Amino acid sequence: MEQNKPKTKFSRRSFLKATGATSAVLGLSGLGFFGYEAGRDPASYTGWKTFEGGDQTFPRHRFTVNEPPYEKVGPTRRVDPRSEIVFSRLPTFVRYWRQDPRIESLPEHLQKYYQEHPEDLELDLENIKVLRPKLMADQEKYGRTFLLAEAWSEAMAAVVPPRITEPPEKADFPYVGWGRGQEKLRRPYKLKSPAKTSRLIKKIAHELGATLVGIARLNPDWVFQYPIPGRGLDPNQPLEIPSHWEYAIVVGTPMSWDPMYANPNYGTSEDAYSISRIIAYRLAAFIKYLGYAARPHTPGYSYDLMVPPIMIDAGLGEQARSSIVITPELGPNFRAAVVTTNIPLKPDKPIKFGVESFCKTCKICAEQCPSGAITKGDKVVVRGYRKWQLHAAKCYNFWNSNLGNMGCRLCIAVCPYTRKANWLHRAALNLSSNDPTGLSHDALTQLQKIFYPGPNPQDYYIPSLGGKNASYRRPPWWLRTEDFIEFE
Numbered sequence: 001m002e003q004n005k006p007k008t009k010f011s012r013r014s015f016l017k018a019t020g021a022t023s024a025v026l027g028l029s030g031l032g033f034f035g036y037e038a039g040r041d042p043a044s045y046t047g048w049k050t051f052e053g054g055d056q057t058f059p060r061h062r063f064t065v066n067e068p069p070y071e072k073v074g075p076t077r078r079v080d081p082r083s084e085i086v087f088s089r090l091p092t093f094v095r096y097w098r099q100d101p102r103i104e105s106l107p108e109h110l111q112k113y114y115q116e117h118p119e120d121l122e123l124d125l126e127n128i129k130v131l132r133p134k135l136m137a138d139q140e141k142y143g144r145t146f147l148l149a150e151a152w153s154e155a156m157a158a159v160v161p162p163r164i165t166e167p168p169e170k171a172d173f174p175y176v177g178w179g180r181g182q183e184k185l186r187r188p189y190k191l192k193s194p195a196k197t198s199r200l201i202k203k204i205a206h207e208l209g210a211t212l213v214g215i216a217r218l219n220p221d222w223v224f225q226y227p228i229p230g231r232g233l234d235p236n237q238p239l240e241i242p243s244h245w246e247y248a249i250v251v252g253t254p255m256s257w258d259p260m261y262a263n264p265n266y267g268t269s270e271d272a273y274s275i276s277r278i279i280a281y282r283l284a285a286f287i288k289y290l291g292y293a294a295r296p297h298t299p300g301y302s303y304d305l306m307v308p309p310i311m312i313d314a315g316l317g318e319q320a321r322s323s324i325v326i327t328p329e330l331g332p333n334f335r336a337a338v339v340t341t342n343i344p345l346k347p348d349k350p351i352k353f354g355v356e357s358f359c360k361t362c363k364i365c366a367e368q369c370p371s372g373a374i375t376k377g378d379k380v381v382v383r384g385y386r387k388w389q390l391h392a393a394k395c396y397n398f399w400n401s402n403l404g405n406m407g408c409r410l411c412i413a414v415c416p417y418t419r420k421a422n423w424l425h426r427a428a429l430n431l432s433s434n435d436p437t438g439l440s441h442d443a444l445t446q447l448q449k450i451f452y453p454g455p456n457p458q459d460y461y462i463p464s465l466g467g468k469n470a471s472y473r474r475p476p477w478w479l480r481t482e483d484f485i486e487f488e
């Protein structure tokens with residue numbers, strides 16, 4: 001599509017002429033050693049540095065496109081979180097299965113899902129019958145190795161905003177009052193222009209600690225069909241999309257580098273979860289004070305929508321093979337939250353900066369993923385959109401069978417876009433974003449494999465599943481339990 005061409009991309013000829021792909025690659029190889037060292041410098045932390053969105057320094061305007069870089073094949077359908085989101089499906093499945101281990105006793109929506117996805121029934125059964133018992137046994141033996149990592153994760157998860165239990169018509173609006181039954185709706189202040197308001201909202205989000213901030217008009221396809229179990233509302237009552245969910249503001253923060261990079265037993269997503277969560281709640285409060293509706297959708301079980309496609313719509317990044325969004329600033333190393341609102345805003349445009357082309361040949365995440373959840377194949381059509389589809393049940397079974405903090409972020413740690421923001425990695429990003437030939441993509445993938453190799457994926461498993469409790473990199477000194485705790 002002509003209109004989807006990034007505005008200032010060079011042609012193949014001019015690119016080769018201007019930079020010389022071969023010499024660029026050789027140059028990068030030569031600088032590899034220095035980059036390897038520089039990339040390990042803790043001072044080049046990827047987090048936000050200034051209150052002006054200092055890390056959003058990538059020249060987005062040069063890569064904007066009029067349509068989001070995903071393909072709508074149609075007809076589209078909204079997600080049913082009760083069955084299609086593994087975090088919700090598995091607890092319900094376990095609850096019913098323990099009472100009566102027959103498919104006929106499961107709720108209708110689960111029966112239907114398993115008929116359509118028999119492989120997921122097998123994986124969910126494996127989870128409760130094989131993986132969890134083996135994990136319990138290994139936890140007795142090795143569990144304390146990761147005690148400090150668990151304590152760190154617990155500390156990060158300690159601040160949890162309240163659940164939203166009232167429907168959006170009530171919960172999202174700014175009521176003020178001085179006593180029971182005397183509250184009244186706060187009237188919206190008149191704003192000068194959507195563009196000015198967008199600038200203000202972004203500044204406030206950065207002040208609150210966000211590295212990434214983007215604005216999209218909310219596409220109803222991204223809203224769940226039902227409230228996610230655990231959100232506070234009845235998960236079996238269909239979720240009507242309120243008319244005041246006009247815009248979606250996305251905020252994102254990076255996960256702390258050293259634990260994320262040591263994965264899988266030492267990292268926790270809770271660090272970035274909790275910060276993005278707090279930013280979204282505070283941003284919603286700011287908007288409500290101006291008299292407009294606002295609802296935070298935050299990590300944990302507090303979403304009514306899917307965040308990744310909204311990030312793409314808001315121009316924050318592109319979908320990757322790992323199914324995560326890759327951003328120019330943080331790669332895939334972030335966690336995000338959303339605020340839906342009716343405050344008049346000027347949406348951002350999507351961007352296309354070479355991720356799809358890079359992921360076509362790279363496949364490092366698929367090769368390193370211990371569970372085989374990431375495809376090495378092509379995109380498939382899911383609910384009317386063509387995308388790289390993660391096999392979430394496989395991924396979640398790995399989470400449920402490793403020690404340390406529940407979860408895994410290996411596909412983030414091993415990705416070439418997950419690099420610290422030093423000069424060399426900035427140069428590599430600019431090279432790959434402007435390269436229409438794909439030559440630099442192959443070269444950068446090879447450099448990643450040479451300078452940042454990983455162990456055999458099977459080694460990431462616990463010993464009773466044939467593994468070695470391996471990590472991608474050594475944990476930071478402050479998470480090495482053996483250096484601090486004396487066990488009896």
Ligand code: SF4
Binds near residue numbers: 374395407409412
């Ligand atoms: S989180 Fe781990 S198991 Fe899941 S897809 Fe990524 S690498 Fe694979």
Ligand code: SF4
Binds near residue numbers: 366
């Ligand atoms: S590791 Fe490679 S294939 Fe996977 S998401 Fe990153 S760039 Fe794409």
